[in-house]
Amino acid sequence: MRILQCIALAGGVLLAASCAQQQASAPQYKSLYDRLGQQPGLVVVVDDFVANIAGDNRINHRFAKTDIPKLKAHLVDQLCEATGGPCKYTGRDMVTSHKGMNITVAEFNATGEAMQKALQKNKVAQADIDAVLGALGGMQNDIVGK
Ligand code: HEM
Structure with missing residues (x-):
């Protein structure tokens, strides 16, 4: 979902970079x-x-x-x-x-x-x-x- 939001919002390089960072720090659920x-x-x-x-x-x-x-x-x-x-x-x-x-x-x-x-x-x-x-x-x- 967050990826889709990021892609939808990504109007320029800066925004795209900040989305990539959000992805990297998204919580990882452990089994x-x-x-x-x-x-x-x-x-x-x-x-x-x-x-x-x-x-x-x-x-x-x-x-x-x-x-x-x-x-x-x-x-x-x-x-x-x-x-x-x-x-x-x-x-x-x-x-x-x-x-x-x-x-x-x-x-x-x-x-x-x-x-x-x-x-x-x-x-x-x-x-x-x-x-x-x-x-x-x-x-x-x-x-x-x-
Ligand atoms: C939830 C509890 C238990 C689990 C998950 C479990 C799991 C297993 C597994 C995976 C094997 C090996 C199967 C194979 O070799 O293909 C095994 C074998 C065996 N289990 Fe259990 N077991 C449980 C409870 C018990 C209890 C309560 C006893 C007796 C007090 C027991 C006695 C044995 C024995 C003696 C073997 C070896 C059988 C042989 O050498 O042919 N197990 N068990």
Whole structure:
């Protein structure tokens, strides 16, 4: 819209130059992916998330046979895609990934806590923590009791 106004108003070189400056200083809206620190930020959050899971006796036994580097890479891609980043998640869907595990609500909530702590440790804003946890919460029905 501003570009159109600028073009409409641009009667001379001076005006055009001032419009160009307006464009450059126009507010840039950041995606949740940006606010989480893009790919490097997500790698750190996922590292902390998995470390929190490893330290939690309520759930760590579940991951005893899991290929952890592969899981981390999948989690980064999944979070990246879900928060507006440029990645494409290529892992299995959530029902298939957790089939036969019969994961409980308590275990699901413990996993959410592990993510909450990871985000808090990395000084993510509360509203953004809520957004990430909300996205994970939306997967509960695909993960619990399968
Ligand atoms: C919203 C919460 C969760 C998300 C986003 C999530 C995401 C994922 C992803 C992306 C994978 C990898 C899929 C693949 O390899 O193709 C995976 C695998 C796995 N998840 Fe979850 N998960 C969640 C909750 C849980 C919970 C609550 C548990 C158990 C306490 C759990 C246990 C596992 C295990 C053990 C694997 C590895 C399966 C294997 O090695 O074949 N997950 N999860």
